[in-house]
Amino acid sequence: MRSYRRRIVYIHREYQRSFILKSCLVALAAMVIAGVLLYFLSRETITATYQFHHLALRTTAEAILRPLLITNAVVLVCFLFATIFMTIYVSHKVGGPLWHFGKSLKSIGEGDLQVQIRLRENDQLKEFADQINEMTQSLNGKAREVQDQVARLRAKIQAPGCEGPELGNDVERLYETVFQVFKTQ
Structure with missing residues (x-):
């Protein structure tokens, strides 16, 4: 480290x-x-x-x-x-990590799901940083799953002989995956 x-x-x-x-x-x-x-x-x-x-x-x-x-x-x-x-x-043991959290959470909010919070050895709030890192990794995995399904769907659309019913089923699966992975209002 x-x-x-x-x-x-x-x-x-x-x-x-x-x-x-x-x-x-x-x-x-x-x-x-x-x-x-x-x-x-x-x-x-x-x-x-x-x-x-x-x-x-x-x-x-x-x-x-x-x-x-x-x-x-x-x-x-x-x-x-x-x-x-x-x-x-x-106060650097608390203030420093809070500054890192703010900076990292801003990046995560902007869509960067590869952010990892790294703190100094003696800083407080290390458990909280680990929880944020786990959350970011989980979101990254879920977003990757959606991206993979979109890539497969895109390849099918571009392939010759693309059929409507099969494409409709794939779109429906993608739709369900998005709503299972991301719980929104």
């Missing part, structure tokens, strides 16, 4: 950007809620702090505000990078 190398980082730009933004907003909201809750719950306690060579008494909320903001900022930046990595690189 041919090795596929990732060349495009963004597959579905809008989806990936939206996912990154939503994930970071959820993380930011959680940190703000936790920080505000911690701040308000610690307003009524007093803490001894040592700052600039002086021992001072102040509320715990005042003492933890700056470290709390710095910690939340660092966690948010780390979460942002982790989310970007996850969204861009890990």
Whole structure:
């Protein structure tokens, strides 16, 4: 099997950007809620702090505000990078196959029944790709059967001494085959 190398980082730009933004907003909201809750719950306690060579008494909320903001900022930046990595690189395991499915299904819809979906080794949705490939092979076999019957009918029509009743029977068999093979409305 041919090795596929990732060349495009963004597959579905809008989806990936939206996912990154939503994930970071959820993380930011959680940190703000936790920080505000911690701040308000610690307003009524007093803490001894040592700052600039002086021992001072102040509320715990005042003492933890700056470290709390710095910690939340660092966690948010780390979460942002982790989310970007996850969204861009890990989503290729799903986004890449979906892109291949769309491209292949468009070709199949245009009548190319020789299309085979080939995915990278670690991509997700391999079972789905196999099912689409089996469906395409089945359609290809059925279309081939119809083509073979049409070719035989054509040869009979072009042959000298072609008789009407025999030709009518062949046309009727072809008609039945088409309706058995392809279920349409």
